[in-house]
Structure formats: C-alpha cells, structure tokens
Amino acid sequence: xxxxxxxxxxxxxxxxFYVWSSFGITFLAMMIELWALKKRRQxxxxxxxxxxx
Amino acid sequence: MSGLNMDTVKAxxxxxxxxxxxxxxxxxLAGRLIPWFSAGAFLLxxxxxxxxxxxxxxxxxxxxxxxxxxxxxxxxxFSMFLYLxxxxxxxxxxxxxxxxxxxxxxxxxPTGAMFTLAALVTGSFWGxxxxxxxxxxxxxxxxxxxxxxLYIGYFSLQSAIDDTNRADKASAILAIVGAIxxxxxxxxxxxxxxxxQGASVSLTKAPAMAAIMLQGMLxxxxxxxxxxxxxxxxxxxxxxxxxxxKAALLRQEI
Amino acid sequence: MASIQQGSRLSTFAVLYRILARDILxxxxxxxxxxxxFFFFVIAASLFPLGSGADPKLLSSMAPSVLWVTALLSCxxxxxxxxxxxxxxxxxxxMLISSQPLILVVLAKxxxxxxxxxxxxxxxxxxxxxxxxxxxxxxxxxxxSLFIGTLALSLIxxxxxxxxxxxxxxxxxxxxxxxxxYIPVLVFGAGxxxxxxxxxxxxxxxxxxxxxxxLSLVFAPLAASIALKIALE
Numbered sequence: 001x002x003x004x005x006x007x008x009x010x011x012x013x014x015x016x017f018y019v020w021s022s023f024g025i026t027f028l029a030m031m032i033e034l035w036a037l038k039k040r041r042q043x044x045x046x047x048x049x050x051x052x053x
Numbered sequence: 054m055s056g057l058n059m060d061t062v063k064a065x066x067x068x069x070x071x072x073x074x075x076x077x078x079x080x081x082l083a084g085r086l087i088p089w090f091s092a093g094a095f096l097l098x099x100x101x102x103x104x105x106x107x108x109x110x111x112x113x114x115x116x117x118x119x120x121x122x123x124x125x126x127x128x129x130x131f132s133m134f135l136y137l138x139x140x141x142x143x144x145x146x147x148x149x150x151x152x153x154x155x156x157x158x159x160x161x162x163p164t165g166a167m168f169t170l171a172a173l174v175t176g177s178f179w180g181x182x183x184x185x186x187x188x189x190x191x192x193x194x195x196x197x198x199x200x201x202x203l204y205i206g207y208f209s210l211q212s213a214i215d216d217t218n219r220a221d222k223a224s225a226i227l228a229i230v231g232a233i234x235x236x237x238x239x240x241x242x243x244x245x246x247x248x249x250q251g252a253s254v255s256l257t258k259a260p261a262m263a264a265i266m267l268q269g270m271l272x273x274x275x276x277x278x279x280x281x282x283x284x285x286x287x288x289x290x291x292x293x294x295x296x297x298x299k300a301a302l303l304r305q306e307i
Numbered sequence: 308m309a310s311i312q313q314g315s316r317l318s319t320f321a322v323l324y325r326i327l328a329r330d331i332l333x334x335x336x337x338x339x340x341x342x343x344x345f346f347f348f349v350i351a352a353s354l355f356p357l358g359s360g361a362d363p364k365l366l367s368s369m370a371p372s373v374l375w376v377t378a379l380l381s382c383x384x385x386x387x388x389x390x391x392x393x394x395x396x397x398x399x400x401x402m403l404i405s406s407q408p409l410i411l412v413v414l415a416k417x418x419x420x421x422x423x424x425x426x427x428x429x430x431x432x433x434x435x436x437x438x439x440x441x442x443x444x445x446x447x448x449x450x451x452s453l454f455i456g457t458l459a460l461s462l463i464x465x466x467x468x469x470x471x472x473x474x475x476x477x478x479x480x481x482x483x484x485x486x487x488x489y490i491p492v493l494v495f496g497a498g499x500x501x502x503x504x505x506x507x508x509x510x511x512x513x514x515x516x517x518x519x520x521x522l523s524l525v526f527a528p529l530a531a532s533i534a535l536k537i538a539l540e
Contacts, residue, residue, distance in 0.1 A: 001107055009106075013117035018182050022121045022175040023102075026128060029171050030280065033164065037287050044294050202487040209483045213474050222537040223470050227484060230466060230530055234488050237519070241491035244515070248498050 076153050076293045083286040090283035097276030104269035118182050125175035127274040128168045135165030140232030143225035155221035160288040164281050166204040172197050192243045199238050203231040322407050323415045330419035344424045348381040352435050363440045370439035371500035378428045378453055379489055382460045385424045387478045389468040403539055409532040417465045425457030448503045455516050456496040462523035463488050469534035
C-alpha cells in the first residue's frame with residue numbers, strides 16, 4: 001500500500017478534486033449506461049405484456 | 054443462410070458457428086454469457102483500481118494527479134476501438150447481409166460514445182491542474198472530440214431513418230466512411246497542432262511508466278473490455294426483442 | 308447521332324458530359340439558388356470582422372480560418388439539393404435502372420455541384436481576402452487551396468447527400484454527418500494559407516490536400532452510389 005493514512009489517500013497530494021472527479025464521472029457514466037439499459041428492458045417487457053408496441 | 058446446409062457445416066467444424074449468426078439463437082447464448090462477463094469486469098476493474106489508486110507509486114513530474122490515466126487512457130482506447138469494431142460489424146453486415154451484424158453495430162455505438170465522453174471529461178480534469186485550463190486543443194483531446202462528432206453523426210442518422218432496413222445499411226456506410234477517416238483526421242490534427250504551436254505538444258502525455266502503472270492501466274482496460282461486451286450483449290438482446298415485437302405487430306396488422 | 312448499330316451505348320465521357328450539362332442547365336434556370344451560395348459566402352465572411360473588431364493584424368491572422376470555414380459552409384449548404392431534385396421527379400430511379408454505372412452519374416453530378424458551388428468561391432474568395440488584409444501571395448494560395456479543397460468537399464459531401472436522401476431535416480443532418488469529415492480538408496486548406504502568411508512554404512499542406520482529393524475521388528463516388536442504392540430500394 002502506497003498511502004500512510006486515509007486522509008492522504010483522499011487528498012491525493014492536493015489533486016484530490018481532479019482525481020476523484022475523474023473516477024467519479026467515469027463510474028457515473030457507466031452506471032447511467034446500465035440504468036438506461038435496464039429502463040429499455042423494462043419498457044420492452046411492459047409492451048410485451050400489454051400486447052402492443 | 055441460403056445454399057448452406059446447417060448439418061454439413063456442423064459436421065465439418067464440430068461447432069456450428071453459423072447457427073449463432075441468427076438473432077434467435079444468439080439471444081440465449083448472449084444471455085448466458087452476460088453474467089460471466091459482468092463478474093469478470095467487476096473483478097478486473099476492482100483490481101485495476103486497487104493497483105492504480107492504492108499500490109502504484111507517485112509520479113515524479115505530475116504528482117498524484119497522474120492517476121487519472123488509469124481511467125482516461127483505457128476510456129480513450131475503447132472509444133477508438135469500439136468505433137472500429139462498430140465499423141467492422143458494419144462491413145460484415147453489408148457483405149453477409151446479416152441482420153445480427155447490423156444490430157451489433159447499433160448496440161456498440163452508445164458504449165463507444167460513453168467512453169468518448171469519459172475520455173474527454175477525464176482529459177479535462179487532467180489538463181486543468183497540469184496546464185491550467187479546462188480545455189486545451191492538443192492532438193489527442195481534439196481527435197477525441199472529433200470522434201465524438203462521428204458518433205453523434207451515427208446516432209443522428211439512425212434516428213432520422215424510420216425504415217429499419219435502410220437505417221441499418223445507411224448507418225453501416227456512415228460507420229465505414231467514418232472509420233476510414235479516423236486515421237486521416239488524427240494525422241491532420243497532429244499536423245495542425247505542429248503548425249500552430251511549433252513543437253508537438255502533448256498535454257495528456259502519459260508519464261514514463263513504471264511497470265506497475267502499465268499493469269494497472271492494462272488491467273483497467275481489460276475490465277473495460279469485459280464491461281463493454283456485457284453491456285453490448287445486453288443491448289443487442291434488447292434490440293432483438295424490439296425488432297421481433299415490431300415484426301409481430303406488423304404481422305398482426307396485416 | 309448514334310446509329311442504330313451503335314445502339315444507345317454512349318461513351319463514358321459523353322455520359323458524364325450530358326449529366327453535367329443537364330445539371331448546370333437546370334441550375335441556371337433557378338439562378339437564385341446558385342447566387343445564394345455566392346451571397347452567403349460574402350455576407351457570412353463579413354460577419355466575422357463585425358463580431359471581433361477590424362484590427363488589421365487580427366483580421367489577417369484569422370483570415371485563413373474565416374474564409375475557409377465560410378467557404379466550407381457555403382459549399383455544404385447546397386449539398387441537400389445534389390440528388391434531391393432528381394429524386395423527386397423520378398429521374399434518379401431511372402438513372403439507377405439504366406445501363407450507365409451509377410458511379411459515373413454520381414461523379415458527374417458532384418462535378419456539376421462543384422462548378423456551381425465551389426468554383427464561384429475560388430473566384431470570389433481572394434477579393435474577400437483583401438477585406439481581411441491578406442497579402443497577394445496568401446491570396447493566391449487561398450485560391451489554389453480552395454480550388455483543390457472545394458472539389459474534395461463536394462465529393463465528400465455527396466456521400467452525406469446520398470445517405471440523407473429524402474429524409475426530413477436532411478439539411479441539418481447533412482451538416483452533422485459531413486462536417487467532421489471536412490475537418491482534414493479544412494486543416495490543410497487553411498493551413499496552407501496560414502503557412503504562407505507566416506512565411507513558410509504552403510507546399511506540404513497543398514500536397515496533403517491533393518492527397519485527400521485523390522482519396523475522395525476514388526472512394527466518395529463509390530460510397531455515394533452505394534448509399535443511393537440503399538436510399539432508393
């Protein structure tokens with residue numbers, strides 16, 4: 001482990017905002033993609049049940 | 054598959070690949086594979102984050118800020134790779150006239166665009182502390198931006214055409230034309246950079262790599278790859294269902 | 308007059324010439340369309356100094372970009388008409404069925420588009436360049452780069468026009484599809500002029516521009532004719 005304390009880890013040598021924003025936004029983008037896919041799947045299921053498109 | 058007898062193909066090869074070219078048979082196969090790819094993606098990304106955030110040492114020049122490369126570079130790689138893969142399926146679709154190929158191309162696009170956006174945003178967050186500006190027109194970021202425009206073009210064309218058949222083929226042509234242009238665009242942007250800035254400046258140049266840094270990036274890249282496959286399979290399954298429903302509806306009306 | 312023995316098989320050149328002449332004649336009847344491209348260029352180019360102030364040094368430094376982008380947009384504006392009029396009256400389908408290869412048809416029509424939309428810009432741009440305080444050497448390179456470049460733009464644009472044939476909102480859609488593909492042409496075209504203004508040789512940029520033209524000549528009509536077949540089936 002490179003870090004000596006949790007505070008150091010979060011601070012990222014002063015670049016904390018930039019590093020965590022980057023990882024956070026990438027992670028968020030992937031989550032949104034998965035969520036959108038889930039919504040699409042639900043829509044298909046709903047339409048199949050109703051017998052319409 | 055006219056002219057080809059399924060049984061003879063199977064007898065020759067042992068595995069009947071052609072069978073899976075049909076959406077109907079690909080659907081359950083993809084469904085079985087998704088959990089494995091998802092699990093693999095989760096593990097690899099977790100391991101990659103461990104390597105990149107917890108194990109890798111600091112960079113001499115860029116300090117801790119360099120760690121952004123562990124998402125920025127894999128995202129950039131995949132934004133490009135997925136576009137080429139999309140174009141590859143487009144070629145396959147046009148040559149084989151296989152619906153599934155077109156559907157795969159269509160399913161790849163959103164993930165590719167997502168990675169392009171991620172690459173641009175992380176590139177911005179990397180550039181701000183290093184070079185003082187939220188956006189710098191360096192060759193890599195500018196090429197990424199143009200790649201995003203190519204994705205946007207693909208989506209726009211798809212949504213403008215109602216007829217599925219025409220939409221498939223037209224967007225296939227567009228994807229191929231775009232793919233051929235990607236190296237030309239990249240080259241021209243590098244040239245442009247040199248002309249207007251003197252020396253070739255690379256904002257997002259990765260630091261000299263310690264082995265552990267490279268390893269972290271590769272692990273993340275592999276994780277992104279498995280993630281992409283899982284998501285694309287899930288999306289193509291949605292596409293298969295939607296087209297099936299649409300066809301059923303048309304049959305009903307007739 | 309082709310004799311009955313020769314049949315209706317015209318030489319390649321004759322076909323190209325006929326389609327080219329026809330397109331130009333048709334366009335000449337609606338002169339306002341042709342003039343519109345011209346006027347757009349002149350008016351749009353003058354917007355930039357109005358937007359940024361008329362400092363001569365500023366103008367001459369932004370001139371290559373402004374003039375090239377405005378020319379590019381002018382060229383692009385008339386693209387949706389490239390196949391549309393023939394499509395709406397059924398001529399295009401006839402061309403598809405006829406024995407003449409579609410690629411030739413596309414090539415001829417694209418060339419006609421260039422004569423109507425690109426060539427006028429090559430002629431007028433140096434005069435507008437004077438308004439931007441460009442030196443005569445730069446003006447020459449401007450004209451040359453536009454000559455080569457607008458031809459490439461018409462070729463690349465024909466693919467966009469073919470893909471969007473008959474779609475609603477085709478005009479804006481063409482822009483979204485085609486502008487990213489225009490970027491290399493813009494980079495080398497404007498780059499040639501910029502190089503000249505800072506005292507470098509424009510040869511490198513112009514050669515690269517020529518290479519792109521050659522590539523477009525080979526690939527664009529092919530892609531456009533495939534796209535037309537897709538649009539018409």
